[in-house]
Amino acid sequence: MSFDVIALIVLCLIWAAFGVIPWLVVAYRRKGRGTLVLLPLAMVGGVVGAVLVPAFGARNLPAVVGSLAAAVVGGLVIILAAPRIIETARRPRAAS
Numbered sequence: 001m002s003f004d005v006i007a008l009i010v011l012c013l014i015w016a017a018f019g020v021i022p023w024l025v026v027a028y029r030r031k032g033r034g035t036l037v038l039l040p041l042a043m044v045g046g047v048v049g050a051v052l053v054p055a056f057g058a059r060n061l062p063a064v065v066g067s068l069a070a071a072v073v074g075g076l077v078i079i080l081a082a083p084r085i086i087e088t089a090r091r092p093r094a095a096s
Contacts, residue, residue: 012047018068019046019075026079034083041082042075049074 023042027035050067052074058066 015047015050015067015071016043017046018071019043019049021072022076022079038079038082041078045078046071046075049077 019042020039023035023039026038050071053067053070054063
C-alpha cells in the first residue's frame with residue numbers, strides 16, 4: 001500500500017470525525033432521542049463536505065484547514081436536512 005493511499009484513508013477518517021462534532025451537539029440537545037440514525041449520515045456529510053474544498057481548487061494548507069471546517073458544516077447540513085427529508089418521504093400522497 002502506498003503512502004498516498006494511507007494518507008487519504010487517514011484524512012477521510014479525520015473528516016468523518018469532524019463531521020461527527022455537530023452530531024454530538026444535536027444528540028446532547030435532544031438527549032439522544034432519535035439521533036443514532038443520523039450518525040452515519042453526519043460522517044458521510046463530513047467527508048462529502050470536505051472533499052468539495054479541494055475539488056473547487058484549494059491547495060496546500062488552506063485546503064486542509066478549509067476541508068476541516070467544511071467537514072463540520074457538511075455534517076451539520078446533513079443532520080439538519082435529514083429529518084425533513086425522511087418526514088417528506090413518509091408523508092402519504094394525495095389520491096389523484
